[in-house]
Amino acid sequence: MSMYTASSLKSELNDRGWRMTPQRETILQIFQNLPKGEHLSAEDLYNHLQQMGEKISLSTIYRTLKLMARMGILRELELGEDHKHYEINQPYPYHHHHLICVKCNKTIEFKSDSVLKIGSKTSQKEGYHLLDCQLTIHAVCPACQRAISPL
Numbered sequence: 001m002s003m004y005t006a007s008s009l010k011s012e013l014n015d016r017g018w019r020m021t022p023q024r025e026t027i028l029q030i031f032q033n034l035p036k037g038e039h040l041s042a043e044d045l046y047n048h049l050q051q052m053g054e055k056i057s058l059s060t061i062y063r064t065l066k067l068m069a070r071m072g073i074l075r076e077l078e079l080g081e082d083h084k085h086y087e088i089n090q091p092y093p094y095h096h097h098h099l100i101c102v103k104c105n106k107t108i109e110f111k112s113d114s115v116l117k118i119g120s121k122t123s124q125k126e127g128y129h130l131l132d133c134q135l136t137i138h139a140v141c142p143a144c145q146r147a148i149s150p151l
Helices: 006-015 024-030 042-052 058-070 113-125 141-150
Strands: 074-077 087-090 097-101 107-110 136-139
Touching: 006 024, 024 042, 024 058, 042 058, 042 087, 058 074, 058 087, 107 136
Parallel strands: 097 136
Antiparallel strands: 074 087, 097 107
């Protein structure tokens, strides 16, 4: 379960001078209910909302995703495609990283306490407040290696 609820998001938005809109609450709920390992792009989210009968514009979705990523509620991911993907930012010990095939975009999630420790130590040393620490590894998966290598 995520550390953010509708009420904690509302409180944090209010603290920053923003308000909790029904659109922001709907988007938060969708990310909280995503199956483990699933990520959404803005376009994926827009299509999902359309199927639900929600009338939220793509520009509102982009603004909300950026806002929630800046607040540390969502993780913004570069998964080897031309657009960003997002997922709920889970607190430790649910933190994970991504191994992505640059050919087929297959993505594997993995955990590493070492990455989190290095990120935390570096942030503290420089006086930063850590919101997220993620490692993305771009590689070529075994299937794609077989496809491009002669036998």
